[in-house]
Amino acid sequence: MGKLDGKVAFITGAARGQGRSHALRLATEGADIIAVDICEQIDSVPYPLGTPEDLAQTVKEVEGTGRRIVAVKGDVRERSQLRAALDQGLERFGRLDIVVANAGICPWEDSTLCSGFVDGTDVDLIGVLNTVAVSLPHLKAGASIIVTGSTAGMMKGTTEAIGNTGGVGYSWAKQTIARYTETLALQLAEHSVRLNAIHPTNVNTNLLHNASIYKAFRPDLDNPTREEAEPALATLQPMPTPYIEPEDVSNLVAFLASDESKWITGQNIRVDAGSMLKGERAAF
Ligand SMILES: NC(=O)c1ccc[n+]([C@@H]2O[C@H](COP(=O)([O-])OP(=O)(O)OC[C@H]3O[C@@H](n4cnc5c(N)ncnc54)[C@H](O)[C@@H]3O)[C@@H](O)[C@H]2O)c1
Incomplete structure (x- = not known):
């Protein structure tokens, strides 16, 4: 018996890194998985994003747990692609209980004016809003939404720095996610649908x-x-x-996805080995 038996989870950025780890952990707890990843490069990102081979590896590992998975190539910046991916999963599994809006980039290169800022905010903020937007019509009482922020959005000065527009966009997107979480969670509460954000410190993935x-x-x-x-x-x-490991974040994802956290909503929870206790915190 797993704590997510019979549930279905929609996870973005699931080809590698934390997204793959979340998929594997939720499957181990009994959930079937709908996985999405862009599986191609974005120009402003100076490190490898997920590939079709990475997504295939996630499929293999989830199936290895005995659970089912529908994996689709899709870009969180495009709401129509997310809706199409989710529809494929819903057709197979017939329900949606858990949403993990995890896909993210840390862009560092401006090819045109502030293109790093545009890409960072498109993926890290709009991508999260899109993921939640396509999911909401399918969620019922008891559902849990988990969005990924970062302690980068809580540090003093990160959105006021000059230059590195992608880094500034990243921090601003993550900061906005923290406020979004409180604001939307209040609207969802009377429907018994929960929304929480996880804010990791350095995690052992390509992004770092x-x-x-x-x-x-x-x-x-x-x-x-x-x-x-x-x-x-x-x-x-x-x-x-x-740094912490992806599995350290997945432990919290599994808890927030399950009924063990059934009265926890609107929270911005740090998995940060104490980093934001050091006096550099601007918010949350
Ligand atoms: N690694 C860190 O140090 C760290 C720290 C704090 C927060 N985070 C956040 O954790 C989340 C997961 O990142 P990670 O550390 O696993 O990095 P990662 O680069 O290993 O994985 C990110 C995954 O998201 C996918 N992705 C990127 N853009 C996408 C898009 N437009 N549409 C669909 N998929 C897309 C990538 O292909 C990749 O598979 C991100 O939101 C990131 O901002 C990471």
């Missing part, structure tokens, strides 16, 4: 492990390596680690 992030943490070096960046990554968290 790339040259741009290493350089941001080690501006004193030209081309910092992972080994050179890790001590700096560790300074963010007072608990002794440079």
